Amino acid sequence: MKFSRIAVFIIVLTLLVSSTAYSAPTDLKAIPVSGFQVDLYWKGLPGETYKVWLSTDGEVWQNIYIGVTTAYSVSQGIEPYVNYYFVVTDASVANYPEDATVTNATYEAVAFPPNQHAHAYYSKNTDMCSACHLTHTAVGNKLLREATINDTCMTCHDGTGSKYNVVEGLVSMDGTFAPENNPLKSAAGPFGAILDITSSTANPTSIHTIGNVVYEAPGGNPMGTGEEWNEPLGCSSCHDAHDSPNYRMITTATPDNRKVRVKGYAVTDQVYGREHTNYVLGMSEFCMGCHKDFYATKGAGHIPATDTYNANGTYRHPVEVAPADYEKGPLDTSLPLEGEFNDNRDKVMCLTCHFAHGSVAETNDVGDKNNDGGTPATNYLLRMDYRGVCQDCHKK
Numbered sequence: 262m263k264f265s266r267i268a269v270f271i272i273v274l275t276l277l278v279s280s281t282a283y284s285a286p287t288d289l290k291a292i293p294v295s296g297f298q299v300d301l302y303w304k305g306l307p308g309e310t311y312k313v314w315l316s317t318d319g320e321v322w323q324n325i326y327i328g329v330t331t332a333y334s335v336s337q338g339i340e341p342y343v344n345y346y347f348v349v350t351d352a353s354v355a356n357y358p359e360d361a362t363v364t365n366a367t368y369e370a371v372a373f374p375p376n377q378h379a380h381a382y383y384s385k386n387t388d389m390c391s392a393c394h395l396t397h398t399a400v401g402n403k404l405l406r407e408a409t410i411n412d413t414c415m416t417c418h419d420g421t422g423s424k425y426n427v428v429e430g431l432v433s434m435d436g437t438f439a440p441e442n443n444p445l446k447s448a449a450g451p452f453g454a455i456l457d458i459t460s461s462t463a464n465p466t467s468i469h470t471i472g473n474v475v476y477e478a479p480g481g482n483p484m485g486t487g488e489e490w491n492e493p494l495g496c497s498s499c500h501d502a503h504d505s506p507n508y509r510m511i512t513t514a515t516p517d518n519r520k521v522r523v524k525g526y527a528v529t530d531q532v533y534g535r536e537h538t539n540y541v542l543g544m545s546e547f548c549m550g551c552h553k554d555f556y557a558t559k560g561a562g563h564i565p566a567t568d569t570y571n572a573n574g575t576y577r578h579p580v581e582v583a584p585a586d587y588e589k590g591p592l593d594t595s596l597p598l599e600g601e602f603n604d605n606r607d608k609v610m611c612l613t614c615h616f617a618h619g620s621v622a623e624t625n626d627v628g629d630k631n632n633d634g635g636t637p638a639t640n641y642l643l644r645m646d647y648r649g650v651c652q653d654c655h656k657k
Contacts, residue, residue: 284309286331286349289367290382296341296375298334303349303367305331310352317345319526319539320603322357341375342424342434343529344536368506371527373424375436379417380502380510392417393502411471414496415456427452427618428461432536434529446535448527450616450642467639468619471495475516480554490516490551498551499617507543515550523547540599540610545580548611555611556580581608584654594654596644614650615642622646 284306292300305311313326313333326333339345350357350366357366370382377383379392393413394404407413420426424433430451431444438444451463455471475481475490475498492498501512508525515521523543530537549556557577560566566577584592585605593605596614600607624640624647643650 285351285364286311286367289347289349289370291345291347291370291372292382292384293372293374293377294334297339298336299339299345299347299372299374301333301335301347301349301370303331305349307331312350312352312354312357314348314350314357315345316526317343318528319346319541322348324357327352339374342432342436343374344527345372345374346370346526347372376424379423392422409495410497411456411495414502428455429463430465430618430621432529434531443534445529445531447618448536448538449618451619451621453619463619463621465619465621466624467642469494469617469642475551478551480552481516508538511547515547517553518546518550521547521550538597538612539603540597540612541601542599544599544612545610552611558582578609580610580613583608592654592656596650596653614644616644617642620644622649 286303286305289301289303292302294300301313303311308329310327310329311331312324313335314322315325315335316322325335325337335345335347346369348357348361348367348369350361353365354360372378372382377387377389379389383389393406393416395406396404399405401408401410401413405413407416415428417423418425418427420428420431420433420438424436425431425447426433426438426444427447427449428451429438429444430447430449431438432447433442433444435442451461451465452468452471453461453463453465455461455468472493472495475492475494478494497512498515499512500510501507502510505511505513507513507521507523509523509527511521511523513519513521521543523546524541525544526539526541528537528539545556555577557566557579558581559579560575560577561579562576564576565574566579583600583606584594584598591605594613597610598605598607598613599610620640620642622640622643622645624643640647645653
């Protein structure tokens, strides 16, 4: 009799647990089918209740659907050339992202209407693969259409096949980059003339130089350490066209960091004529992959850095520090910071001061923009003229 009661108790307990348990959704795909509709697909159990959440900036998330299907078409409020972020959770999540965990929510999927994302989230009958690869007549390794990865990337990102024109540093809001249509400035800046693209009018004063060997990066591993990365810098040094879950498909592996995690949101800002990024985490750790010696979480002023790779005892401006917590008094800045607050409690990162691709800010170095034989100008990818980034925080 005792064992029968125990068995009954276990059965009842199992039924109670199973009646309140949730099945986590997985493998979310966000596929634009027009400028005004995005189709969502995910894996889950039939009859399970799921919630769909939407954001355009990563700060405000709206619950737009509750139901038992594993597919949903979003057509209300969608506009072309705006970035949309989606996540699907089970019914236990009352607020996203506060209540989200790896067991009750999918990863966040991004959609860029009106076109399908060429790198992920397309339908099974897509023709997107052929934008980069050819089955029988490829001229590059890995069945690439072009001879190199860089050349393949530039077939779209020169302004002809993507809303992101990395040559000019622009974001299209209508499918073209005509000046009269007011394309937005990108958050990464322009590369200018790159590879065989010579039509740029961006005229940057500094760029992340494609073709330089990665170990030559300032603050990187010197030759002879056995840890240097000998490949030339290219698009795939920073981006993974297929497999990265990171913001902007940033690679998950660099020479000094094999577990890169970057979270951020590209925000369309038509009022100010630009696209900006809400950075949440990981950018400095990513940059550290090639510039490890510049990753110092303390230092500058009167305290030398002690946590850098090759420069212990030297002075480095720290990252991962908040302007609001400055020891001589709170600072404020208009430059981008990284964190959840979107104010000066957030942390300084590499991209607080620098662009990722190129800068057009002026420099006080001797210039050679007019081919007059002077020293080529550079401002080291800084966001503001001369050393304006310093003044933006440390106002005098």
